[in-house]
Amino acid sequence: xxxxxxxxxxxRGALGxxxxxxxxxxxxxxxxxxxxxxxxxxxxxxNTQQKAEENFSAVGLPTKKTEDFKYTNIRSYLxxxxxxxxxxxxxxxxxxxxxxxxxVEDFQPLLNDDFISIVLINGKYVPEYSRLKNLPEGITIKSxxxxxxxxxxxxxxxxxxxxxxxxxxxxxxxxxLAGDGIFISIPENFSCPIPVHIANIxxxxxxxxxxxxxxVYLHKNSExxxxxxxxxxxxxxxxxxxxxxxxxxxxxxxxxxxxxxxEDILSQxxxxxxxxxxxxxxxxxxxxxxxxxxxxxxxxxxINGENAEVxxxxxxxxxxxxxxxxxxxxEHRAPNCMSNELYKGVxxxxxxxxxxxxxxxxxxxxxxxxxxxNKNILMGDKSTINTKPQLEIYADDVRCTHGTTTxxxxxxxxxxMRSRGLNEKLAKNILLQAFAKEVSNTIxxxxxxxxxxxxxxxxxx
Amino acid sequence: MLExxxxxxxxxxxxxxxxxxxxxxxxxxxxxxxxxxxGKSTLASVIAGKEDYTVDSGSITFNxxxxxxxxxxxxxxxxMFLAFQYPVEIPGVSTINFLKTAISEIRQYRGLPAMExxxxxxxLKEKQKLVEIEANLTGRSVNExxxxxxxxxxxxxxxxxxxxxxxxxxxxxxxxxxxxxRIVATGVNTLRSKENxxxxxxxYQRLLEYIIPDFVHVLYQGRIVKSGTRELxxxxxxKGYDWIKKEFSELAV
Numbered sequence: 001x002x003x004x005x006x007x008x009x010x011x012r013g014a015l016g017x018x019x020x021x022x023x024x025x026x027x028x029x030x031x032x033x034x035x036x037x038x039x040x041x042x043x044x045x046x047n048t049q050q051k052a053e054e055n056f057s058a059v060g061l062p063t064k065k066t067e068d069f070k071y072t073n074i075r076s077y078l079x080x081x082x083x084x085x086x087x088x089x090x091x092x093x094x095x096x097x098x099x100x101x102x103x104v105e106d107f108q109p110l111l112n113d114d115f116i117s118i119v120l121i122n123g124k125y126v127p128e129y130s131r132l133k134n135l136p137e138g139i140t141i142k143s144x145x146x147x148x149x150x151x152x153x154x155x156x157x158x159x160x161x162x163x164x165x166x167x168x169x170x171x172x173x174x175x176x177l178a179g180d181g182i183f184i185s186i187p188e189n190f191s192c193p194i195p196v197h198i199a200n201i202x203x204x205x206x207x208x209x210x211x212x213x214x215x216v217y218l219h220k221n222s223e224x225x226x227x228x229x230x231x232x233x234x235x236x237x238x239x240x241x242x243x244x245x246x247x248x249x250x251x252x253x254x255x256x257x258x259x260x261x262x263e264d265i266l267s268q269x270x271x272x273x274x275x276x277x278x279x280x281x282x283x284x285x286x287x288x289x290x291x292x293x294x295x296x297x298x299x300x301x302x303i304n305g306e307n308a309e310v311x312x313x314x315x316x317x318x319x320x321x322x323x324x325x326x327x328x329x330x331e332h333r334a335p336n337c338m339s340n341e342l343y344k345g346v347x348x349x350x351x352x353x354x355x356x357x358x359x360x361x362x363x364x365x366x367x368x369x370x371x372x373x374n375k376n377i378l379m380g381d382k383s384t385i386n387t388k389p390q391l392e393i394y395a396d397d398v399r400c401t402h403g404t405t406t407x408x409x410x411x412x413x414x415x416x417m418r419s420r421g422l423n424e425k426l427a428k429n430i431l432l433q434a435f436a437k438e439v440s441n442t443i444x445x446x447x448x449x450x451x452x453x454x455x456x457x458x459x460x461x
Numbered sequence: 462m463l464e465x466x467x468x469x470x471x472x473x474x475x476x477x478x479x480x481x482x483x484x485x486x487x488x489x490x491x492x493x494x495x496x497x498x499x500g501k502s503t504l505a506s507v508i509a510g511k512e513d514y515t516v517d518s519g520s521i522t523f524n525x526x527x528x529x530x531x532x533x534x535x536x537x538x539x540x541m542f543l544a545f546q547y548p549v550e551i552p553g554v555s556t557i558n559f560l561k562t563a564i565s566e567i568r569q570y571r572g573l574p575a576m577e578x579x580x581x582x583x584x585l586k587e588k589q590k591l592v593e594i595e596a597n598l599t600g601r602s603v604n605e606x607x608x609x610x611x612x613x614x615x616x617x618x619x620x621x622x623x624x625x626x627x628x629x630x631x632x633x634x635x636x637x638x639x640x641x642x643r644i645v646a647t648g649v650n651t652l653r654s655k656e657n658x659x660x661x662x663x664x665y666q667r668l669l670e671y672i673i674p675d676f677v678h679v680l681y682q683g684r685i686v687k688s689g690t691r692e693l694x695x696x697x698x699x700k701g702y703d704w705i706k707k708e709f710s711e712l713a714v
Binding site for chain 2: 410412413415416417418419420421422423424426427430431433434435437438
């Protein structure tokens with residue numbers, strides 16, 4: 001297929017030799033910190049990581065001048081003295097770090113017995129604490145390291161296919177440093193009857209730097225609901241997690257992906273996602289960001305086959321001095337597809353929110369229907385939102401719209417409600433809940449939607 | 462019940478109400494008429510407690526309580542209701558849930574026990590019938606995508622549910638066809654009792670053919686310049702507002 005543009009690749013000029021060397025030094029320090037990486041599983045991963053090391057060294061960490069990171073200065077969150085680690089092991093299990101105060105009781109309440117529950121501690125799969133008793137036969141859930149090491153054909157074939165050509169320095173960095181993560185594979189013609197829930201626990205030492213890497217593969221005609229929740233427990237100081245997940249959704253398959261982010265103020269998270277959406281397939285991704293010192297969600301969707309349907313939704317509630325950035329890219333690379341994107345933000349106190357969403361329609365992607373909407377409510381006088389919706393269209397027979405609104409709560413509606421006997425606080429609350437509901441309503445799993453609505457209610461007050 | 466004395470109100474430095482007096486007793490229906498810009502909607506908003514206005518002087522007392530000391534929601538809890546000229550759309554909040562919350566807040570304020578779900582549903586059905594509003598409309602988000610007539614009927618429906626002792630209808634007749642006008646009037650007439658009162662603000666006398674007022678007041682340039690009975694409304698209809706404007710233009714400062 002003819003590439004419509006190469007513009008996105010040239011966001012920065014080439015770096016000088018000295019800077020490249022400097023990048024290599026930082027990278028090598030982090031590689032040494034980690035010890036065992038995916039490279040240790042065999043030649044495929046080794047070649048991939050070597051290539052990623054070169055790619056990263058050539059660009060380095062994003063700066064404020066990097067267009068895609070204009071509103072999120074990564075260097076102010078991820079510093080060079082952060083220590084890269086490959087997940088961590090629990091208390092009670094071999095090799096635990098004495099500083100780690102995580103107990104099983106701390107995260108057990110987060111697990112739902114009706115789901116297939118997977119526990120990741122700092123991105124590392126802990127089978128001992130996961131609950132796979134409901135796991136239907138044929139579904140593979142295991143550590144990505146193990147899958148690659150065992151020569152799992154699907155893992156080896158698809159690892160890094162989505163992010164291979166990424167221009168995102170943090171995605172390159174993840175590929176270079178990844179030590180482990182989760183691998184999920186759903187067999188052909190199989191609909192997973194219960195949701196898979198990944199409970200991600202962030203815990204441990206200050207200045208820890210994690211690069212978990214996940215791969216989710218849906219064979220043709222399969223269906224999966226994947227729920228992810230992110231929590232902090234007993235963090236000793238600020239940590240930075242730079243995670244990356246590749247999703248491959250084969251022909252006529254369907255993915256529901258729900259994400260709840262409720263880490264604490266010490267957690268800083270960059271979440272890279274790559275979705276490869278093929279012919280006749282369907283995906284619905286809903287990200288609910290309720291907390292976290294710094295959160296950057298960076299999903300990219302490649303629509304590679306005809307008649308695919310993509311829904312990308314997000315709600316972000318940012319408070320205090322926190323920062324949440326949603327940077328999204330939907331690439332229509334095939335004709336006759338639709339995408340619908342809705343991101344809503346509630347920004348309070350001194351917090352900053354960012355929405356930067358782009359829809360790119362290739363020349364061949366005729367009959368594309370693409371919609372994007374971003375709506376924000378600023379609660380405080382010092383609350384900030386930076387919003388930048390973008391359309392780049394090279395086909396001539398498409399229907400694409402985008403729009404963004406930012407404002408305070410509707411004063412007329414508040415007075416209307418108050419004139420019926422609701423006090424100001426209650427009226428504001430109800431308006432905010434209603435604002436959020438448009439996003440939470442896109443979660444189909446009832447149990448999780450109910451939980452999310454409760455969480456939203458607790459967080460929006 | 463409601464006593465307004467020498468009320469002077471301005472917005473952004475411009476005085477809109479310039480010394481307004483009005484007394485309303487239980488069981489009465491008052492109509493307030495007047496040309497555009499005379500201050501009718503300002504009066505309604507100020508009574509209901511909208512904060513965009515500055516009360517320069519005067520008083521509003523309701524059942525002996527100083528309303529200017531109370532917030533909009535407290536005034537509603539005391540038994541006031543404003544039917545809006547332009548009802549606001551509230552996406553994502555169903556009329557039923559909105560009313561459930563409002564009733565619960567009002568009852569709590571008055572020290573009454575919470576309403577039983579079955580009583581609420583019974584009341585809901587009764588009042589829906591009264592204003593001929595379809596159940597699917599009240600299940601939807603408040604006023605969202607409603608026609609002009611549906612919005613006005615929803616106002617009367619909410620009024621019926623909240624059972625205020627004083628209801629102010631701000632140009633409820635504007636934009637209504639004859640059928641909707643009849644439904645709104647039937648709603649008001651059914652709710653009329655010895656214990657409550659209504660203020661009907663209107664530009665035309667048409668609504669007053671259906672809701673027969675006890676008193677008619679003419680508001681002009683921020684003052685009530687004429688008060689009378691129903692005949693005054695008919696006179697206004699016949700002569701138009703020019704007559705008032707000529708007679709009272711010397712009041713203009």
